[in-house]
Amino acid sequence: MSVLIVGSTALDSIKTPTAENPRLLGGSASHAAVAASFFAPVKLIGVVGEDFPKKYLQLYRKHGINLDGLQTQPGKTFHWSGEYEVNMNNRRTLLTELGVFEKFTPHLPAAHKSTPYVLLANIAPALQHHVLDQMQRPKFVVADTMDLWLNIALDDLLKLIKRLDGFVLNDSEAHQLTKEDNVFAALKKIHKLGPRYVIIKKGSHGSILSGPKGFFICPAYPLHKVVDPTGAGDSFVGGMMGYLATARGSLDANIRRAMIHGSVVASFCCEGFGLNRTTKITRANIAKRVKELEGLTRF
Amino acid sequence: MSVLIVGSTALDSIKTPTAENPRLLGGSASHAAVAASFFAPVKLIGVVGEDFPKKYLQLYRKHGINLDGLQTQPGKTFHWSGEYEVNMNNRRTLLTELGVFEKFTPHLPAAHKSTPYVLLANIAPALQHHVLDQMQRPKFVVADTMDLWLNIALDDLLKLIKRLDGFVLNDSEAHQLTKEDNVFAALKKIHKLGPRYVIIKKGSHGSILSGPKGFFICPAYPLHKVVDPTGAGDSFVGGMMGYLATARGSLDANIRRAMIHGSVVASFCCEGFGLNRTTKITRANIAKRVKELEGLTRF
Numbered sequence: 001m002s003v004l005i006v007g008s009t010a011l012d013s014i015k016t017p018t019a020e021n022p023r024l025l026g027g028s029a030s031h032a033a034v035a036a037s038f039f040a041p042v043k044l045i046g047v048v049g050e051d052f053p054k055k056y057l058q059l060y061r062k063h064g065i066n067l068d069g070l071q072t073q074p075g076k077t078f079h080w081s082g083e084y085e086v087n088m089n090n091r092r093t094l095l096t097e098l099g100v101f102e103k104f105t106p107h108l109p110a111a112h113k114s115t116p117y118v119l120l121a122n123i124a125p126a127l128q129h130h131v132l133d134q135m136q137r138p139k140f141v142v143a144d145t146m147d148l149w150l151n152i153a154l155d156d157l158l159k160l161i162k163r164l165d166g167f168v169l170n171d172s173e174a175h176q177l178t179k180e181d182n183v184f185a186a187l188k189k190i191h192k193l194g195p196r197y198v199i200i201k202k203g204s205h206g207s208i209l210s211g212p213k214g215f216f217i218c219p220a221y222p223l224h225k226v227v228d229p230t231g232a233g234d235s236f237v238g239g240m241m242g243y244l245a246t247a248r249g250s251l252d253a254n255i256r257r258a259m260i261h262g263s264v265v266a267s268f269c270c271e272g273f274g275l276n277r278t279t280k281i282t283r284a285n286i287a288k289r290v291k292e293l294e295g296l297t298r299f
Numbered sequence: 300m301s302v303l304i305v306g307s308t309a310l311d312s313i314k315t316p317t318a319e320n321p322r323l324l325g326g327s328a329s330h331a332a333v334a335a336s337f338f339a340p341v342k343l344i345g346v347v348g349e350d351f352p353k354k355y356l357q358l359y360r361k362h363g364i365n366l367d368g369l370q371t372q373p374g375k376t377f378h379w380s381g382e383y384e385v386n387m388n389n390r391r392t393l394l395t396e397l398g399v400f401e402k403f404t405p406h407l408p409a410a411h412k413s414t415p416y417v418l419l420a421n422i423a424p425a426l427q428h429h430v431l432d433q434m435q436r437p438k439f440v441v442a443d444t445m446d447l448w449l450n451i452a453l454d455d456l457l458k459l460i461k462r463l464d465g466f467v468l469n470d471s472e473a474h475q476l477t478k479e480d481n482v483f484a485a486l487k488k489i490h491k492l493g494p495r496y497v498i499i500k501k502g503s504h505g506s507i508l509s510g511p512k513g514f515f516i517c518p519a520y521p522l523h524k525v526v527d528p529t530g531a532g533d534s535f536v537g538g539m540m541g542y543l544a545t546a547r548g549s550l551d552a553n554i555r556r557a558m559i560h561g562s563v564v565a566s567f568c569c570e571g572f573g574l575n576r577t578t579k580i581t582r583a584n585i586a587k588r589v590k591e592l593e594g595l596t597r598f
Contacts, residue, residue, distance in 0.1 A: 087480035181386035183503070184523045204482070205504040208521075217518045217595050222507075224483045256598040296516050297596055299555035 001139075001245045002041040002066075005033045005238065006106055006131045007121025009046035009070065012274055013081040013095070014230055016088070021228075024274030025056040026080065028121035028144065031231035032238030034275055035265040036119070037063035038283050039242035043112050045069040045131060047104045049077040059279060068109045073100040088226045089203070108134040117245040120164075121234055122146050125156035132163060140244065140251065142166035142197075144237050150176050158193065166197035168237050174200045183208055184215070197255065201233050209259060213252050218259040219297055221267035221289050228273045232266040235278060239265035239286075257290075264289040300438075300544045301340040301365075304332045304537065305405055305430045306420025308345035308369065311573055312380040312394070313527055315387070320527075323573030324355045325379065327420035327443065330530035331537030333574055334564040335418070336362035337582050338541035342411050344368040344430060346403045348376040358578060367408045372399040387525045388502070407433040416544040419463075420533055421445050424455035431462055439543065439550065441465035441496075443536050449475050457492065465496035467536050473499045482507055483514070496554065500532050508558060512551050517558040518596055520566035520588050527572045531565040534577060538564035538585075556589075563588040 012026030029046045036042045043066040050072065060067055076099035084091045106127055113136045120128035120143035128143055135141075143164050149157050150173060161167055167190060171183060180186040183200050187210040190198045197211045204223070209216040240255075240262035247254040264286050271277040311325030328345045335341045342365040349371065359366055375398035383390045405426055415438035419427040427442055434440075442463050448456050449472060460466055466489060470482060479485040482499050486509040489497045496510045503522070508515040539554075539561035546553040563585050570576040 089480070181388070182523060182525065184521045188523070202504065205501065206516075215521055215595050216598070217505075217521070218598075219516045219518075219596075222483045222514055222516070224481060224487070226481065260598050294598070296514050297518075299515070299517075299559050299593075 001116045002043060003036050003117040003119055003241050003245045004043045004045065004112055004115035004135075005029050005036060005119045005121055005241075006045035006128065007032060007123045007234070008078055008101065009044070009048050010078040010080055011052075012230060013079070014228055014273055015081075015083040015094070016228060017084070017086050019273070021273040023053075023079070024276070025059060026231060026274050027078065028123060028231075028234040030060075030275065031234035031269065031278070032119055032121045032241070033060065033065050034063050034278050035235040035238030035262065035269070036242030036245070037065055038239065038265065038281075038286060039261065040117070040245035042066065042242065043069055043115055045106050045108065045112070047071040047073055047100050049073060049075045049100045052077045059275070063279070069106070069112055071104075071107070073103075075100040082230070084228070088229060106131050116140065117241055118142070119237060119241045120144070120160070121237065125149050125153050125160045128160050129156065132160075140165050142168060142237065142241060144168045144233065145173065147173055147176060161190075162194040164195045166199065167195040168199045168201065170201040170203070170233060184210075199259070201236060203229070203232075206263065207236070207259060209255065211252065211255065216256045216259065218256070218263055219293055221264055221293055222296065223267055223270055226270045227277075229270050230274065232269045235269040236262040236266040238262070260290055260293055261286060264293065300415045301342060302335050302416040302418055302540050302544045303342045303344065303411055303414035303434075304328050304335060304418045304420055304540075305344035305426065306331060306422045306533070307377055307400065308343070308347050309377040309379055310351075311529060312378070313529055313572055314380075314382040314393070315527060316383070316385050318572070320572045322352075322378070323575070324358060325530060325573050326377065327422060327530075327533040329359075329574065330533035330568065330577070331418055331420045331540070332359070332364050333362050333577050334534040334537030334561065334568070335541030335544070336364055337538065337564065337580075337585060338560065339416070339544035341365065341541065342368055342414055344405050344407065344411070346370040346372055346399050348372060348374045348399045351376045358574070362578070368405070368411055370403075370406070372402075374399040381529070383527070387528060405430050415439065416540055417441070418536060418540045419443070419459075420536065424448050424452050424459045427459050428455065431459075439464050441467060441536065441540060443467045443532065444472065446472055446475060460489075461493040463494045465498065466494040467498045467500065469500040469502070469532060483509075498558070500535065502528070502531075505562065506535070506558060508554065510551065510554060515555045515558065517555070517562055518592055520563055520592055521595065522566055522569055525569045526576075528569050529573065531568045534568040535561040535565040537561070559589055559592055560585060563592065
């Protein structure tokens with residue numbers, strides 16, 4: 001089965017203490033779509049401007065990503081610029097140019113509306129609602145978010161969370177949403193907002209699932225060096241949804257391995273700027289790290 | 300086989316946002332010894348003053364802890380007082396009264412010198428050296444430390460690390476020691492200082508082992524509420540050493556499960572003030588959480 005992914009499709013200019021990379025392919029939907037594409041057919045929903053490089057369209061296509069839902073509008077592509085500190089854990093936004101995203105209204109091609117797996121990657125909750133409104137009885141709907149929407153669109157977000165099967169957020173966002181410092185206490189509160197599955201991402205510390213079958217403690221793959229963590233969270237949830245869409249058996253039987261696969265794709269994402277590394281890996285590279293993670297956690 | 304444990308034997312006055320508990324039984328050696336006692340015979344090396352409550356001696360004895368190496372000296376027992384913030388992650392020391400610890404010289408009873416497992420729990424590196432000097436060909440020597448010794452006794456500590464089989468420290472200390480933000484890069488550098496086994500503790504995020512057989516990602520047991528984390532790290536390493544001392548088979552075959560058992564004892568430690576909860580559990584309570592952790596990490 002296939003995955004429909006909506007989110008930002010952007011150009012990212014990323015500065016780290018050692019390098020500067022202007023106008024890389026970025027955005028939550030780009031990272032999530034490429035990650036999911038290793039496992040399942042992906043339909044991308046987004047918008048780019050007339051300045052969007054052809055080579056990036058080719059990159060999507062190389063990954064078999066269906067672009068029927070990717071609009072090209074007059075104007076500039078969404079451009080984000082950020083800078084990481086030495087430890088790569090803290091980043092600050094230098095610039096956000098919304099461009100064509102400012103007036104984006106996602107329209108789903110008819111053939112997309114019955115896609116069974118839906119990932120509402122990080123984007124304004126109003127747009128996530130708008131996509132979900134157009135879907136016909138999806139099988140499994142997951143959304144990701146960011147602190148910005150907790151700050152400026154909390155009502156929209158809370159209404160969205162009610163409509164989800166799964167909600168993914170990071171630990172600081174979980175704290176902001178629930179006022180709970182304890183991850184497990186936060187998970188409990190987030191369930192009460194609606195979703196049966198809640199996943200809290202903890203960066204290099206891995207992630208925690210809370211679902212109908214209880215908790216799962218998902219490790220991060222050990223990396224000796226992080227080149228650029230931008231998009232790692234999107235890669236995680238994208239990989240997870242791609243894996244789920246094609247795995248046989250029940251959701252509960254597959255979700256743990258789906259998270260592990262997402263975690264591994266996220267590890268590759270961190271090893272290069274933007275999508276540089278992720279777009280060069282194979283399913284075999286992923287399988288090897290999944291196997292390693294099995295060895296690293298068994299006792 | 301048995302474990303010899305040296306470290307601080309103290310009275311802890313612990314303040315949290317919701318409670319205040321004066322003069323609890325505390326200190327690195329107390330926590331480690333009680334944790335180890337669930338698995339192996341323990342010989343405690345330490346010093347207390349004339350004010351040390353009899354009930355605490357009885358508590359040690361209840362756990363079968365050999366007190367032949369526990370000195371009682373004229374003066375006051377080491378007293379530490381600290382306060383935790385709302386999130387229980389940050390604490391500040393309010394008071395440190397060294398008392399009889401100021402002039403402590405650990406003397407090992409003859410029968411203690413051939414103990415095969417040695418845990419040099421957190422205490423001044425000079426005292427850790429002094430104990431190790433008296434040991435006769437121990438089988439496995441592990442030390443823990445704290446930021447204080449990195450600040451004021453780094454030379455002593457570096458010399459000690461050279462003599463160890465295993466070294467345990469937390470992530471901020473690993474950063475301080477190696478200047479590496481990345482845990483796996485830090486582990487590599489710490490091996491170069493001597494020990495074959497290095498464990499970095501990450502609090503509620505679990506711990507990471509690096510040893511001859513590679514890495515092990517050890518989870519923390521999920522707790523919905525942390526009452527008092529004081530002594531959790533000591534409980535972890537104590538439980539681990541106790542488990543190792545009585546497990547059959549090679550060290551490499553046992554160390555992962557040893558860490559898991561340590562992690563579980565640490566989880567109980569966090570559920571009560573001081574040793575209040577740890578001293579009330581049984582081996583069966585520990586086994587149940589170990590089993591649960593197996594379920595929570597399998598994929």
